[in-house]
Amino acid sequence: MSMNQLNMMVGGAAGLGVKTAGEILARLCTRAGRHVFGNVEYPSVIRGDHNSYQIVAGEAFQHGHRRELDLLLALDDLAATLHKDEIRPGGVLVHDSEKGQADLSGLAERGVMLAGLPFPSIVKEAGGDKRLLNAAGLGAVLGLLGLDREALAAACQDAFARFGEAVLAANLAAARLAWERTSGEMAAAFDRRLAPVAAPPRMLVTGNEALAIGALKAGLKFYAGYPMTPASSIMTYLARRERDYGIVVKHAEDEISAIGMAVGAGVAGVRAMTGTSGGGFCLMCEFLGLAGMTETPLVVVESQRPGPATGLPTRTEQGDLTFVLAASQGDFPRIVIAPGDPAECFRWGFEAFNLAERYQTPVILLLDKHLSESTWTYAPFATDGLAVDRGVRAAAAAPAAGADLFPRHAVTESGVSPALRPGTPGATWTTTGDAHDDLGRISEEEGDRVRQMDKILGKTRGLDAGTYGWTLHGPPEAALTIVGWGSTTQPILGALADLGDAPVNFLQVRGMNPFPAEAVAAILARSPRAVLVENNATAQLGDLIAERASIRINDTILKYSGRQFLVDELAAAIGERL
Amino acid sequence: MTMDPTRFNREAKPTWCPGCGNFGIQNALKKALNALELEPHQVLLSTGIGCSGKISHWINAYGFHGLHGRSLPVAIGMKLASHALTVIAEGGDGDGYSEGMGHFIHACRRNVDITYLVHNNGVFGLTTGQVSPTGDQGFVSSTTPHGALERPFHPLALAIGAGTTYVARGFSGDSERLAGLIADAVRHPGFAVVDILQVCVSFNPDKSYKWYQERVFDLDAEGHDPADRAAALAATEPREDGRLPTGLFYRAEAPTLEAGLPQLAGAPLVDHDIAAVDVAPLMEGLI
Numbered sequence: 001m002s003m004n005q006l007n008m009m010v011g012g013a014a015g016l017g018v019k020t021a022g023e024i025l026a027r028l029c030t031r032a033g034r035h036v037f038g039n040v041e042y043p044s045v046i047r048g049d050h051n052s053y054q055i056v057a058g059e060a061f062q063h064g065h066r067r068e069l070d071l072l073l074a075l076d077d078l079a080a081t082l083h084k085d086e087i088r089p090g091g092v093l094v095h096d097s098e099k100g101q102a103d104l105s106g107l108a109e110r111g112v113m114l115a116g117l118p119f120p121s122i123v124k125e126a127g128g129d130k131r132l133l134n135a136a137g138l139g140a141v142l143g144l145l146g147l148d149r150e151a152l153a154a155a156c157q158d159a160f161a162r163f164g165e166a167v168l169a170a171n172l173a174a175a176r177l178a179w180e181r182t183s184g185e186m187a188a189a190f191d192r193r194l195a196p197v198a199a200p201p202r203m204l205v206t207g208n209e210a211l212a213i214g215a216l217k218a219g220l221k222f223y224a225g226y227p228m229t230p231a232s233s234i235m236t237y238l239a240r241r242e243r244d245y246g247i248v249v250k251h252a253e254d255e256i257s258a259i260g261m262a263v264g265a266g267v268a269g270v271r272a273m274t275g276t277s278g279g280g281f282c283l284m285c286e287f288l289g290l291a292g293m294t295e296t297p298l299v300v301v302e303s304q305r306p307g308p309a310t311g312l313p314t315r316t317e318q319g320d321l322t323f324v325l326a327a328s329q330g331d332f333p334r335i336v337i338a339p340g341d342p343a344e345c346f347r348w349g350f351e352a353f354n355l356a357e358r359y360q361t362p363v364i365l366l367l368d369k370h371l372s373e374s375t376w377t378y379a380p381f382a383t384d385g386l387a388v389d390r391g392v393r394a395a396a397a398a399p400a401a402g403a404d405l406f407p408r409h410a411v412t413e414s415g416v417s418p419a420l421r422p423g424t425p426g427a428t429w430t431t432t433g434d435a436h437d438d439l440g441r442i443s444e445e446e447g448d449r450v451r452q453m454d455k456i457l458g459k460t461r462g463l464d465a466g467t468y469g470w471t472l473h474g475p476p477e478a479a480l481t482i483v484g485w486g487s488t489t490q491p492i493l494g495a496l497a498d499l500g501d502a503p504v505n506f507l508q509v510r511g512m513n514p515f516p517a518e519a520v521a522a523i524l525a526r527s528p529r530a531v532l533v534e535n536n537a538t539a540q541l542g543d544l545i546a547e548r549a550s551i552r553i554n555d556t557i558l559k560y561s562g563r564q565f566l567v568d569e570l571a572a573a574i575g576e577r578l
Numbered sequence: 579m580t581m582d583p584t585r586f587n588r589e590a591k592p593t594w595c596p597g598c599g600n601f602g603i604q605n606a607l608k609k610a611l612n613a614l615e616l617e618p619h620q621v622l623l624s625t626g627i628g629c630s631g632k633i634s635h636w637i638n639a640y641g642f643h644g645l646h647g648r649s650l651p652v653a654i655g656m657k658l659a660s661h662a663l664t665v666i667a668e669g670g671d672g673d674g675y676s677e678g679m680g681h682f683i684h685a686c687r688r689n690v691d692i693t694y695l696v697h698n699n700g701v702f703g704l705t706t707g708q709v710s711p712t713g714d715q716g717f718v719s720s721t722t723p724h725g726a727l728e729r730p731f732h733p734l735a736l737a738i739g740a741g742t743t744y745v746a747r748g749f750s751g752d753s754e755r756l757a758g759l760i761a762d763a764v765r766h767p768g769f770a771v772v773d774i775l776q777v778c779v780s781f782n783p784d785k786s787y788k789w790y791q792e793r794v795f796d797l798d799a800e801g802h803d804p805a806d807r808a809a810a811l812a813a814t815e816p817r818e819d820g821r822l823p824t825g826l827f828y829r830a831e832a833p834t835l836e837a838g839l840p841q842l843a844g845a846p847l848v849d850h851d852i853a854a855v856d857v858a859p860l861m862e863g864l865i
Binding site for chain 2: 030201202203204205209213216217218219221222224241242243245246247248250252253254256257258259260261262263264265266267268269270271272286287290294380381383388397403404405421422423424425426427428429430431432433434441442
């Protein structure tokens with residue numbers, strides 16, 4: 001393994017600054033020219049318990065995380081106890097040698113270097129308390145990784161300057177005291193380095209950030225939501241920038257109101273979005289159907305977490321696919337897309353609005369905690385070629401012939417009725433969640449019902465998921481085809497990279513509705529063997545493929561512990577099938 | 579254009595029962611919009627589900643007839659997206675005070691510049707006459723065959739308590755005065771609630787036009803000061819003589835929610851050019 005390939009973890013109780021330290025390290029790695037993958041694991045508590053931030057860094061793109069750690073920074077005993085066995089021989093454990101009580105027996109025998117530091121004394125000498133602990137830990141790690149005194153100062157400046165001079169000085173003092181203890185002999189005995197390598201500038205970006213930026217690029221003007229992990233960071237990201245980008249972000253009283261406001265904004269004519277997780281999406285279902293019935297453009301982000309009920313509120317799962325595809329009563333067109341990584345989140349965060357306005361119906365982007373909150377490195381996303389398409393708009397605001405209303409639901413060849421923004425002089429329209437006629441008037445006539453149902457259900461017919469709804473990674477023909485979707489995409493690609501030239505390819509399904517049935521069926525028909533990889537208990541994509549493509553895949557690799565597949569874990573499970 | 583309330587007529591005829599209080603409210607709304615010198619295209623209605631919610635089909639304005647209890651979130655989204663429009667949310671007591679109660683309280687404290695008209699007749703009409711949250715204790719209906727056990731609440735006491743800046747009550751049988759209240763409510767900068775006592779001839783016939791006419795009176799006649807919050811709350815208390823106060827209960831000056839959003843100071847969001855948004859600085863910020 002190259003000295004520039006690094007798998008490290010910061011662990012400790014909530015409140016100790018695990019995430020801050022992890023983010024600082026991830027950014028340092030990025031700026032040192034590394035590709036980075038960062039995975040944050042935390043329980044649904046504010047103080048105590050156990051948090052971890054794992055950083056995988058190297059010169060090639062990093063698909064996901066692995067079990068074998070090169071370095072563990074344990075900010076408390078629990079972190080050392082939980083993760084010490086993940087440290088590889090030759091790896092290092094940074095721990096508190098002064099007050100720490102964790103049982104570290106056997107580690108030295110396995111070849112793990114014990115970097116014990118007197119953390120309580122260090123933070124005291126730096127003039128502070130345990131709030132300096134993560135800075136001290138950071139200093140210890142940077143010492144081990146061979147950063148010099150100036151590089152350490154620059155890293156602290158970058159991380160802590162925004163909190164003011166006194167905070168910066170104290171954190172730098174703590175970091176330096178720890179750095180002095182690890183940068184000599186210990187560093188010499190450790191085989192990993194963070195020396196800069198030449199690389200183009202890269203973003204360190206989560207799926208939620210990428211999606212939010214894509215939405216802003218698309219002209220998002222209104223976002224309403226209600227806090228719910230793991231969707232919340234879309235709202236907080238947008239809220240911080242609402243004045244710069246001239247948008248309104250509203251924290252509503254509940255998810256029903258959030259989607260209701262977004263529907264209202266969409267009716268008024270702006271690009272609107274709401275976001276939530278499965279529990280909040282349960283509350284949104286009625287409005288989802290209303291958007292379908294009234295042909296209102298709307299983008300909904302559903303970032304899944306393990307259910308049912310409150311489930312595992314801060315963990316990851318792909319358990320809502322079946323639900324999202326069927327949510328709300330009755331039949332109406334919905335476009336459901338599951339992006340696989342931040343680049344796809346950006347692309348579909350943009351494109352979702354074009355689809356919503358082109359087809360005047362809800363578009364659901366299906367993410368999960370792993371994709372929403374993990375970080376990857378990318379060059380800035382290309383924006384050329386991203387064109388805003390607002391769909392069919394009425395040339396003039398005129399009433400329908402022989403009527404006093406603009407025909408909001410006029411039946412056309414495409415099924416899409418020209419849109420007319422409220423406030424346009426010359427005519428007005430009405431619409432309703434009741435069954436209606438072409439003029440939007442309530443109608444229980446059988447003819448109107450059938451005519452309008454045929455119209456709305458037919459209008460997405462022109463949307464061919466065969467063109468965007470899937471990707472076959474690897475060779476076109478292979479002995480084994482992995483089938484997956486969403487956030488398992490990158491771990492699967494990482495596993496395939498681990499397996500080298502093995503005769504295996506990967507069918508990533510992205511278009512959940514409309515579904516690329518023909519393409520999926522064709523690929524599966526020519527594959528001698530297929531296995532589903534899903535982060536849920538019942539292989540929901542397997543059901544969807546059986547329903548839409550009439551092929552049942554019986555072999556499954558499923559994980560539903562609330563954690564994403566590790567790359568090495570997945571490589572082993574796939575390897576067993578080769 | 580001649581200023582005439584008929585500008586707000588639609589060809590379609592309402593399906594309300596003959597004698598329904600909704601006709602009076604419909605007339606009052608048309609008169610109010612006319613008095614405000616609005617054009618039909620400048621008005622956007624968000625209505626709930628129930629007999630009342632159907633009014634958007636019978637007023638010449640842009641109309642969105644949505645979900646039971648949810649007219650307010652939709653109206654708030656409409657107003658924030660397109661604040662040059664006059665946005666009116668409208669529904670019934672079952673709609674807004676039962677299913678939609680959560681939205682109501684939050685709309686009260688949010689103070690978005692919209693108007694909320696509630697057709698309050700004490701019963702669910704469209705589902706054929708079950709007691710509503712403003713129906714009398716003891717009211718016998720299909721879901722309360724032994725009499726309703728819960729006490730009714732006073733929506734205006736709640737509205738005042740939750741911070742509403744314009745609180746009024748009208749009567750569907752006096753559409754002239756109701757029109758004045760509605761126009762006043764639309765003019766008010768901020769969230770304006772007009773609770774409208776309404777006759778349901780089919781399912782609450784005991785409270786007939788005559789019953790109301792014997793009881794309603796204008797608070798103004800008592801010298802009520804709508805700037806006096808304590809007096810406004812006191813006016814919501816039941817009276818021993820059973821008389822029902824109408825008119826303006828409470829009015830306060832307070833910044834609208836929109837006033838706290840500098841991004842709405844210029845053109846409405848709906849008029850922003852979105853063809854070439856520059857997100858490069860955002861991506862730069864992640865490097």
